[in-house]
Amino acid sequence: MSSEILFRNVSMKFEDLLVLNKLNLTIAAGEFVTMVGPSGCGKSTALNLAAGLLQPSEGEVLAGGRPIRGPGPERGVIFQQYALFPWLTVRENVEFGPRLAGKTKAERRRISDHYLRLVGLQDFAEALPKTLSGGMKQRCAIARAYAADPQILLMDEPFGALDALTRIKLQDQLLQTWGEDRRSVLFITHDVDEAVYLANRVVVMAARPGRLFEVIEVDLPHPRTEEMRLSPEFAAIRNRVWHSVYHQPSQANAA
Numbered sequence: 001m002s003s004e005i006l007f008r009n010v011s012m013k014f015e016d017l018l019v020l021n022k023l024n025l026t027i028a029a030g031e032f033v034t035m036v037g038p039s040g041c042g043k044s045t046a047l048n049l050a051a052g053l054l055q056p057s058e059g060e061v062l063a064g065g066r067p068i069r070g071p072g073p074e075r076g077v078i079f080q081q082y083a084l085f086p087w088l089t090v091r092e093n094v095e096f097g098p099r100l101a102g103k104t105k106a107e108r109r110r111i112s113d114h115y116l117r118l119v120g121l122q123d124f125a126e127a128l129p130k131t132l133s134g135g136m137k138q139r140c141a142i143a144r145a146y147a148a149d150p151q152i153l154l155m156d157e158p159f160g161a162l163d164a165l166t167r168i169k170l171q172d173q174l175l176q177t178w179g180e181d182r183r184s185v186l187f188i189t190h191d192v193d194e195a196v197y198l199a200n201r202v203v204v205m206a207a208r209p210g211r212l213f214e215v216i217e218v219d220l221p222h223p224r225t226e227e228m229r230l231s232p233e234f235a236a237i238r239n240r241v242w243h244s245v246y247h248q249p250s251q252a253n254a255a
């Protein structure tokens, strides 16, 4: 199955409030798209539509060419607020998806070892979530989502609550796994640097009503590196995105 996500003329209303207006957007198979925009412009709503947690008022959202009717195992969702099963250990949380997929005990162990190492939780495999810090819980939630091996990752400010160092580390790990597995990713963030560092394309949204404002290509090579963050090329794209987000015409002037 293709892992393309397609928003086709999608509008979303909550009662009388038009939250998304005629959104047309394709996240191609294997593409990494970040989404930024002012608070309330409908970013989380768009992601929840792709996750199948909401149904659009108009238009349709398709995954791999099929209309999305609800959540599915091919779409992994990571929210800012970690969602772990509190009664399962860290390892059991990470092995949850592989267990549902019918993996053997040995396969599950190999998968959980790999992803626990990736997020630096290998020494906490047998711990219960309540004994972990907030950042560690979020890393566990990330490992759990990766371990389920979805073709599509939908991430809503997943690193928002983490300290700067952990955040940068997880950005690099995410890019590393993306480089290996080429999942399609829709990643929402408020951090313009993060949006540029991770993406093939940055989608800038506008508010009232929420709509697509501009799509900015990030033509920086892969792998992305720390030096690249300091380069003039990076700064130029970041400034463009920044300008697009923070200097949008007021609603009265908007088209």
Ligand SMILES: Nc1ncnc2c1ncn2[C@@H]1O[C@H](COP(=O)(O)OP(=O)(O)OP(=O)(O)O)[C@@H](O)[C@H]1O
Binding pocket: 014, 017, 019, 037, 038, 039, 040, 041, 042, 043, 044, 045, 046, 210
């Ligand atoms: N279930 C709901 N019922 C009613 N209104 C909602 C619901 N979910 C979202 N909204 C409204 O829709 C608008 C867009 O919300 P959404 O969370 O998608 O924006 P956002 O761009 O993700 O915002 P932020 O950057 O602040 O997280 C807001 O005005 C919000 O109050």
